[in-house]
Amino acid sequence: MSETSFTPLSRKDMARRVAQDIPEGWYVNLGIGIPTMVADYVPLEREVVFHSENGVLGMGPAPGPDDADPWLINAGKQLVTLRRGGAYVHHADSFAMIRGGHLDLCVLGAFEVAENGDIANWATSANDTAPAVGGAMDLAAGAKRLWVVMEHVTKDGRPRLVESCSYPLTAMRSVRRIYTNLAVIDVTARGFEVVEMAPGLGFDELQAKTGARLHMSKEAG
Amino acid sequence: MINKIVRDMAEAMQGIADGSTVLVGGFGSVGQPDALIEGLIEQGATDLTVVANNAGTGRVGLAKLMELGRVRKIICSFPRSAGSVVFEELYKAGKLELEIVPQGTLAERMRAAGAGVPAFYTPTGYGTLLTEGKPTAEFDGTPCVLEKALPGDVALIQAHHADRWGNLTYRRSGRNFNPVMAMAAKLAVAQVDEVEPLGTLDPEAVVTPGIFVGRVIRVPLAAG
Numbered sequence: 001m002s003e004t005s006f007t008p009l010s011r012k013d014m015a016r017r018v019a020q021d022i023p024e025g026w027y028v029n030l031g032i033g034i035p036t037m038v039a040d041y042v043p044l045e046r047e048v049v050f051h052s053e054n055g056v057l058g059m060g061p062a063p064g065p066d067d068a069d070p071w072l073i074n075a076g077k078q079l080v081t082l083r084r085g086g087a088y089v090h091h092a093d094s095f096a097m098i099r100g101g102h103l104d105l106c107v108l109g110a111f112e113v114a115e116n117g118d119i120a121n122w123a124t125s126a127n128d129t130a131p132a133v134g135g136a137m138d139l140a141a142g143a144k145r146l147w148v149v150m151e152h153v154t155k156d157g158r159p160r161l162v163e164s165c166s167y168p169l170t171a172m173r174s175v176r177r178i179y180t181n182l183a184v185i186d187v188t189a190r191g192f193e194v195v196e197m198a199p200g201l202g203f204d205e206l207q208a209k210t211g212a213r214l215h216m217s218k219e220a221g
Numbered sequence: 222m223i224n225k226i227v228r229d230m231a232e233a234m235q236g237i238a239d240g241s242t243v244l245v246g247g248f249g250s251v252g253q254p255d256a257l258i259e260g261l262i263e264q265g266a267t268d269l270t271v272v273a274n275n276a277g278t279g280r281v282g283l284a285k286l287m288e289l290g291r292v293r294k295i296i297c298s299f300p301r302s303a304g305s306v307v308f309e310e311l312y313k314a315g316k317l318e319l320e321i322v323p324q325g326t327l328a329e330r331m332r333a334a335g336a337g338v339p340a341f342y343t344p345t346g347y348g349t350l351l352t353e354g355k356p357t358a359e360f361d362g363t364p365c366v367l368e369k370a371l372p373g374d375v376a377l378i379q380a381h382h383a384d385r386w387g388n389l390t391y392r393r394s395g396r397n398f399n400p401v402m403a404m405a406a407k408l409a410v411a412q413v414d415e416v417e418p419l420g421t422l423d424p425e426a427v428v429t430p431g432i433f434v435g436r437v438i439r440v441p442l443a444a445g
Contacts, residue, residue: 053324054248054394070251071393077249088393090400090428091248092332095325099345126350130312130319132299133351138325141344172348172364 006200008152008181016041018107018149018179022048026104027097029053029139032076034149035107049085051103053135055094058086075135098135099142106143108136110150110175112165115191115212117175119148120167131168140171152180152209159211161185161192182206186217193217225387225437226416233257233410233438234264237375241266244331244373244402245273245283249302252395254379254412256440258282261377267291272331272373274324274398278304287311294318296371298327321351328401330371335404335433340369376406380429383413384420387434388427396428403433410436 009017011034019041022028029051030036039061042048050059052074059074060081067081074080082088089097097103110121119140123131140146153159161178177195178185183206184196195217197206207214227233234257237243243261247253262285269292276297277283284307286292295317300308311317322330323345333341342365346352356367378399380389389411391399403409411429416439 052394054251054397056394069393071395073249073251073394077251082393088391088396090391090396091324091328091398092401095328099325099329099343123350130300130309131321132301133321133323134299135324137323137349137351138345141347142325168350169348171345 006198008198010181012037014149014179014181017184018147022105024048027051027057027102029098029103029106029143031106031108031136031139033109035109036074036076038107038149051094051097052080053094053098053139055089055091056080056082056086057089057094057097058083060086095135095138098138101142101144103143105145105147106139107147107149108139110148110160110170111167112160112162113148113150113175113178113187114162114165115187116164117173117187118165119146119170119175120165121170123168126168133170136170140174145176146171146174147177147179148175149179152182159209162211182209185214188215190215195219223431224385225431225434226383226385227436227438230256230260230263230438233436234260236408237261237264237266239266240268241374242270242272242372244376244398244406245271246376246378246397246399246402248274248394248397250278252379252391252397252399253282254377255282256438257377257379257410257412258286262286262289262291268293270294270296272296272327272371272402274298274327275302276300276305276308278302278306280307284308287317290316292317294320296320296322296327298322298324323351326368327371328398330368331373331398331401331405334370334372335401338370340367342367371405373402373406374408376402376409378403378409378411380411380413382415382417382422383411383434383437383439384417384422384431385437386419387411387431387437388422389413389429389434390422390426391428400429400433403429408435409433410438412438412440414442415439
């Protein structure tokens, strides 16, 4: 492989990069995995209100050893805290926040995203015996905007950004922006638009790792 | 005098029939009515349809009820999680029917049942495997699927404080599915930490008013 010299982003750097783009005042739901880590990079003084599907609005970081409360968990069933100003709701109200379009942003992981915004993130094949969907379909269909954070290719090098998803869909035409370890890419009417690339990475090299045509965003210059 | 506080578990479980649809509260283990599930195991009803977010873990509680062959069908959003061994075994062996429902659709189907709404349209799940064959319609350019209300014969729920009218408060994220399940069932049975004298619960703090609750049993929290 004759590749130019560049450093892909680490998982932490990907989470940090997503966090940069979340402004104060947004209500945000973070999925499991790298998305959960995004909260670590939003400083408390930038007031972003995190929502957890199990009925927590205004979720704070993991508790210290002395203030752990077994009655307070997040969607990943990890112990969390409630920030000043936070509130508890029941499941139907929690999903009314999601499905009623009240969340400014949802960040999810994914297996694949297609150039029309289709997302596949809940089942790896149509024959999967008992896939678990949780709140993914509600979030993908309901939030005002959906961002995906994921590795640019699979472990064996296959592109995750594709012309059309091969895995079962979570939602159609819903992804707005994708953050990978190689690039930030918008989903637009003409397809994937590259907004930003890892330092040292060339456009052609990025295209070679992508399963659909890339366009250069005017923003990226 | 209205008194929904029952004396013992046998009274709490009385009349739950074979073939019932049982709504079971909780998200993971938080807000899950462990004592009531044990009570149902003792009571003996079988051929049950269970509605719960998860499909049980380990070999206790919901997993034990399934392992005993008492559950015909489970309706949930997230069956497979760490430790859901009994579910995996029964499902693979073809001994358990499974209906997977997006979590918000699951909550809303029960809320609808409780509110007298027989069905509703939602964009969630449109164009996916989970909604294949369901009627669709477009509203203001948004394609939607028709989802039916999901009523229960019985709801087994967990709450914090109660009074003899069945008014309930909850603890933090332990609230989760419990209030909507109470609304959606013909009979809601609540397991609570404490029973307070009528008139002492702050009316502003009551989340489930007694109209949705049939029976209350006090199950003190285990020490520690």
